[in-house]
Amino acid sequence: MSADSNSATDEAPERLRIVLAKLGLDGHDRGLKVVARILRDAGMEVIFLGLRQTTSSIVAAVEQEDADAVGLSMHNAGHLTLGPKMVQALADAGLDVPVVIGGIVPAEDEPLLYQAGVAAVLGPGAPATEVVEAVRAAVAQRTA
Amino acid sequence: MATPSAGGQAVPLWMGQAHVYPCPSLLSILYAMDSTTPDNEAYGRWKDAYEASPTRDDSFETMSGVPVEPVYGDAPYPGQYPYTRGIHPGMYRGRLWTMRMFAGFGTAEDTNARFKEILRNGGGGLSTAFDMPTLMGYDSDSEWAEGEVGRAGVAVDTLADMEDLFADIDLAKVSTSMTINGPANIALAKYIAVAEKKGIDRAQLSGTIQNDILKEYQAQKEYIYPPRPSMRIVTDMMRYTTAEMPKWHPVSISGYHIREAGSTAAQELAFTLANGFAYVEAAVAAGLEIDAFAKRLSFFFNSHSDFFEELGKFRAARRIWARWMKEHYGAQDESSWKCRFHTQTAGVSLTAQQPEINIARVAIQAFAAAVGGTQSLHTDSYDEALALPTEDAARIALRTQQIVAYETGAAVVADPFGGAPYVEWMTDEMERQAEAIFAHLLDLGNGSILEGVYEGIENGYFVGGIADSAYRFEREVNAGRRIIVGVNAFTEGDDDERQLLRIDPSVEEIQLKRLGEVKQNRNSDAVSQALAKLKADAAVPDLNLMPTTIEAVQAYATEGEITQALADVFGRYTEQAIV
Structure with a gap:
């Protein structure tokens, strides 16, 4: 992770802030914790909410922390319900913040999530550079 | 040599x-x-x-x-x-390991049909997977349950669901495994109540309930109450089953989830056995004689891809448990010294890339478990990194362990690698690392492993240690220092379309209707009385909560109502988010 952490921090004067959370009951938090450290190593500020969050607790964190992105980790086949719900909740709160989803998402579900407004979907085993780039690109697209 | x-x-x-x-x-x-x-x-x-x-x-x-x-x-x-x-x-x-495949889906009726099929095919063991809301103590109509009902297992809200689950099954003749922890007391109470309705004495019931709450705070995170009141519930169940249900295994001490969360092999070994010691100390403190319950404890380990490390871990687990039970805790009965364990291959080792190659991983892991001396084995399906397993993938997984059992010679000679210098060294090394962790926990707990485990949960020792190991592993994979075939090397060939399992969303509707009917038809005064009594009992530390819990489920109180009543007294646990 050390190799990729210089490029974007040179370009972006402000540190990118991302809220990371598990939505719902799913307790698989290994991936989310690893991603938290990857993003932190890449120079981002990580607001780690951890387990058992609701769309409203995540919206509140985004507002409070003035976050640039939301990262969700999904392992319980709930992504098609919860992903769009998260996007909608942020929109309802008037927040133009991209949602990035990682975890176990079958490839054929990805278009459905993109259609619902999810900014990026990262599959199992996605390399660190891809995770970092996906978050940066998602944020850049919103602010462009 | x-x-x-x-x-x-x-x-x-x-x-x-x-x-x-x-x-x-x-x-x-x-x-x-x-x-x-x-x-x-x-x-x-x-x-x-x-x-x-x-x-x-x-x-x-x-x-x-x-x-x-x-x-x-x-x-x-x-x-x-x-x-x-x-x-x-x-x-x-003497006997091959038990090929126990864990499954559960849809409604209680769907799972009941699957159980009957297993019994018709000569299987005597039923293994129940519950859905996430049930595992977390929430009813299907809770806002937390949305989208999760019947998805990763069966939804059991009230006694009525447990009745459906075991309809027309002779509970005196089967052995039932229930994989549930936070609300394990309620699940066991329902199982006892169903048996009673069928006219079967609870003493005849045989089976296992996972009920390993300590590893929930460390790894799997399916907790409800804080650690100490949760341990009271566990010891209540140990006391109850020791006195009333001699064929029941009240705790299956599980390292599987610790490893899946990212621990090393030695951490899995040490944390799991330390949790085992903690249950022993807690049960003895609750007034049980060690030899009255220790033989009913069993373990559950992960089998990962580094064959020799796993083999050393399994061998070390038996040696450490025997020594500590005999020498540290003074157990006299030989059966109290024996570490009996179930093994499951490592779900976390399975790759979404070129998923078919996972069949090879599972085969090697299953072989390690067999030559490592496991008592039962679940082999993972190759498509688990993509979705819940399809029936085809589950069949291949079962066939894989049948090949290990019948074709490889692994079942002919006991401990076939014993005596090999590397294997003996690895066994010693696993034991050495585990002993260092026990020493740390004893230090944290002023001479008590139980207190050390409580302290380690509170100060983040377990979750921090596991997260550090997981991160180190990912860094190595990312830097290419560790090769994962199909992920960071040999990546060509990953383009097949695959059939994935989809859960019918109507399951949720059916279950909500079922729950609504039960709530409508029950005697609500009886429910309130039972819940009030449970709360009153919970406030008295020495009372065993099992009898009152059984009364509450018999009144058709829901799981959510019972956990709420106990949470009113015990509080709910929330994890400090540590990265």
Whole structure:
């Protein structure tokens, strides 16, 4: 992770802030914790909410922390319900913040999530550079 | 390296049925040279024990017809303290490991149909997977349950669901495994209540409930109340089953989830056994005699891809448990010293890339579990990194362990790698690392592992240690220092379309309707009374909560209502988010 952490921090004067959370009951938090450290190593500020969050607790964190992105980790086949719900909740709160989803998402579900407004979907085993780039690109697209 | 035959008397190769070798004499001479065993007294005891135990109907020879001994190498032999080489003198010559495949889906009726099919096919063991809301103590109509009902297992809200789950099944004749922890008391209460309705005494019930709450705070995160009141519930269940249900296993101490969360093999080993010691200390503190319950404890380990590390871990687990139970805790009964365990292959090792190659990973992991002496085994399906397993993938997984059992020779000789310098070194190394962790926990707990475990949960020792190991592993993979085939090397060939399992969303509707009906038809006064009594009992630390919990489920109180009543007294646990 050390190799990729210089490029974007040179370009972006402000540190990118991302809220990371598990939505719902799913307790698989290994991936989310690893991603938290990857993003932190890449120079981002990580607001780690951890387990058992609701769309409203995540919206509140985004507002409070003035976050640039939301990262969700999904392992319980709930992504098609919860992903769009998260996007909608942020929109309802008037927040133009991209949602990035990682975890176990079958490839054929990805278009459905993109259609619902999810900014990026990262599959199992996605390399660190891809995770970092996906978050940066998602944020850049919103602010462009 | 010399591997003297423990059998002492070599059977010449030419006695094999299928092949006649032209020159047996040379081999006979080699056998003769090695036929003295280093410890004749131990060998004699082993031989007596082996001959006294029944064996399967099998010729116990190699594929080429070479007859082989039940064990090779040095004492202590299988079945002898500290059981490094296995807990039975003949290991799988007596009985193969149990091929226990864990599954659950849809409504209670769907799962009931699957159970009956298993029983018709000669299986005697039922294994129940519950859905996430049930595992977390929430009802299907809770806002937390949305999108999760019946998805990763079966939804059990009230006694009515448990009645459906076991309809037309003779609970006196089956053995049931229930994988549930936070609300384990409620699940067991329902199982007892269903049996009672069928006229079956609870003393006849046989099975296992996972009920390992400590690893929930460390790894799986399916907790409800804070650790100490949760441990009271666990010891209540241990006291209750010890007194009333002699065929029941009240705790299955599980390292599986610790490893899946990212621990090393040694952390899995040490945290799991430390949790085991903690349950022993808690049960003794609750007034139980160690030899009255220790033989009903069982373990559950992960089998990952580094074959020799896993093998060392399994062997070390038996040796450590035996030594601590005998020497540290003073258990007298030999069966209290034996570490019996279930194994599941490592779900986390499965890749979404080129998923078919996971079949090879599972085969190697299953082989490690078998030669490591497991009592039962679940093999993962190759598509688990993509979705819940399809029926086809689950069948391949079962076939994989059948190949290990019937084709590889793994079930013919006990502890076949025992005595190999690397394997013995690895076993010692695993034990050394585990002992260092126990020393730390004893230090944290002022001489008590139980207090050390509480402290380690509170100060982030377990979750922090696991997260550090997981991150180190990912960094190595990312830097290419560690090769994962199909992920960071050999990535060509990942383009197949696959059939994935989809859960019918109507399950949620059906379950909500069912729950609504039960709530409508029950006597709500009886429910409130039962819940009030449960709350009153919960406030008295020495009272066993099992009888009142059974009364509450008999009144058709829901799982959510019962957990809420207890949470009113005990509080709910929320994890401090540590990265």
